[in-house]
Every structure is written in structure tokens, then in C-alpha cells.
Amino acid sequence: MADASPLLVEIRGNLQIMTLNRPEAKNAVTLEMAEAMVTALDAFDAHPELSVGIIVGAGGTFCAGMDLKGFLQGKRPTIPGRGFCGITIKPPRKPIIAAVEGYALAGGFEVVLACDLIVASREAKFGLPEVKRGLAAAGGGLLRLPRRMPYHIAMECILTGDMLSAERAHQNGLINRLVEPGAALDAAIELANAVAANGPLSLIASKQVATESVDWSRSDMFERQAAITNPVFASQDAREGASAFAEKRKPVWKGV
Structure with missing residues (x-):
């Protein structure tokens, strides 16, 4: 039977892998997932033998953003002082890597931007579509994206709300490793091990x-x-x- 937890946590050596686990909803973030992420990140930072964290999505996609059903019930997946999904305002002290397959949209893209390194499938798609809904990417997208890639490319993404291909993101310096579909987590683990070998x-x-x-x-x-x-x-x-x-x-x- 599949684990119904919204966030799965696995320890591999000195790495902690956190899997957004709502594949039936493209891993849209709920309040419960955000609370679980805070617990997982606090444990990661506190564990003396863990050096690098990895965030990945279940079911071949990263994260489609906020769970709208929960939002309509008044349950916003933002934790005071910690941000969307428990990470966008206050990321962990230790290095963290996003391993992206499929879509990383809205808050999902903002979770990626809260990470220190990004590994992505060539078929991954990124986007801040908030303006298409009369909203704004207030979970860090507006603050971080123009600092991570050329201003005008970032502003095109922000102001049109259109998706950004992994190829274009990589060409403009946003992505560390571009890999074949299905290989993002393995490549992220390889990169994490290179980081974790250090002091x-x-x-x-x-x-x-x-x-x-x-x-x-x-x-x-x-x-x-x-x-x-x-x-x-x-x-x-x-x-x-x-x-x-x-x-x-x-x-x-x-x-x-």
C-alpha cells in the first residue's frame, strides 16, 4: 500500500531526500505538507551527520503550486516565518538541491528557487503563472528569479506568466545539471554526494x-x-x- 504521507523523508548516508508526495494532485502543496516540510527541515539542520538535502516530487512531476481545494477551505500552505511549503522565507542552513521532473509551477517553482542547486530533466517546465490569475508570485518568485538569471528573461517569465523550458533556463544559468527524463534524482544525488564530501x-x-x-x-x-x-x-x-x-x-x- 502506498504511503499516504504528504511528504516522504529518506536518509541515504549523509543525505536527506524529501519527496513531495501527492502525485494524484501533481504534488500541489497543502498545509499538512508545509507543516511536514518544516519538521523535516528542522530535523535535517539539527542532525550532525546530515550534510545535504534534496527535494523531489513523486509521480514524475515536481509541484504544481498551492492546493486550491485547501485554499478555498481557508488552509493556506504557508507557515509564518518559514514561507510557502515551509521553505521559501527561511530555507535550511545546510545546502539543498531541487531535483525537477515535469512541472514546477507557481509555488512549486518558488520552492525550487529556495534551493541552492537545481537539477532538472530536459523536459521539465518552470513557470510563475500567478499574473494569469490576477495574483502575484509572492512566495519568493518575484524576489529571487531576477537575481538568478538575466533580468529581461526573468521579467518575461514573471509578466507573461508563460512557462520557461528547462533548456532555456539552463542556457540562462538557472539550472546546474540538465539530464534526460527520469534521471533528475540520480543526478541530484551525484551532485549532493560531491557537496557532502566537504567539511x-x-x-x-x-x-x-x-x-x-x-x-x-x-x-x-x-x-x-x-x-x-x-x-x-x-x-x-x-x-x-x-x-x-x-x-x-x-x-x-x-x-x-
Whole structure:
């Protein structure tokens, strides 16, 4: 019997795979799914042996956005302080990858944009169709998309509401890996393993600086960076990384 949980969580080594699990509704996000995502992401961030997360959709598609039936019942799938599907306002501290097959539309595309890396099938389709419904992509689409790809391409997507092909998204720098249909999760796992081989403290600090420094001033940006990166240089893992390099072996990270 299929698992009826709206979000499936699987641990593979030091990876956590989170599957949006409403294939009968193209994985449209419900309040229950958003709450489950918050729980899963908090557990992911807190687990000392987990380094990288992956979000994927069940049934050959990523996510069609908000569940409209739930919306009509007054159940918006947005968590205060965390955003749509529990991730768009406050993504996890650790790196996270979107593995996209099929459609990633509206809030589904905004979940993708909340991730640090994107792997997609050549047949995947992305879109922010909110303007076609008299709405606005307020779950991060309007904020993130113009920063992730050329402004005019992003604005065409935002203002027409038309879909963006994976090929065009890849050509314009939005997608890290473009793969054959059905191969997105395997390629995301391969990419995640390459990331997860690195120091866990280094990954968290590097993501924090890269994401937070967007609005730092030139006068204090190195000082603010140092507050985040100095503890990494003083860590046991930093000594282990240097020792492993000198001894020509793989490092054994402790996360301290």
C-alpha cells in the first residue's frame, strides 16, 4: 500500500531526500505538507551527520503550486516565518538541491528557487503563472528569479506568466545539471554526494555568507564574513582537512 504521507523523508548516508508526495494532485502543496516540510527541515539542520538535502516530487512531476481545494477551505500552505511549503522565507542552513521532473509551477517553482542547486530533466517546465490569475508570485518568485538569471528573461517569465523550458533556463544559468527524463534524482544525488564530501561546518558557513552578503556594505563586508568564517578556521575539522591533505587521505569530518 502506498504511503499516504504528504511528504516522504529518506536518509541515504549523509543525505536527506524529501519527496513531495501527492502525485494524484501533481504534488500541489497543502498545509499538512508545509507543516511536514518544516519538521523535516528542522530535523535535517539539527542532525550532525546530515550534510545535504534534496527535494523531489513523486509521480514524475515536481509541484504544481498551492492546493486550491485547501485554499478555498481557508488552509493556506504557508507557515509564518518559514514561507510557502515551509521553505521559501527561511530555507535550511545546510545546502539543498531541487531535483525537477515535469512541472514546477507557481509555488512549486518558488520552492525550487529556495534551493541552492537545481537539477532538472530536459523536459521539465518552470513557470510563475500567478499574473494569469490576477495574483502575484509572492512566495519568493518575484524576489529571487531576477537575481538568478538575466533580468529581461526573468521579467518575461514573471509578466507573461508563460512557462520557461528547462533548456532555456539552463542556457540562462538557472539550472546546474540538465539530464534526460527520469534521471533528475540520480543526478541530484551525484551532485549532493560531491557537496557532502566537504567539511560540514565549511558548507554551512559558505552558504550563510553567500546568501546573506547580498545586502552587506563594502565597508563592513569582510568583518561580517569573518564573524561567520573564523570559527570554521578554528575548528577541529579545519585541522583534519589540512592533515588529510598532507597525508593524502580522505578527511574524516566531525562537524566540530
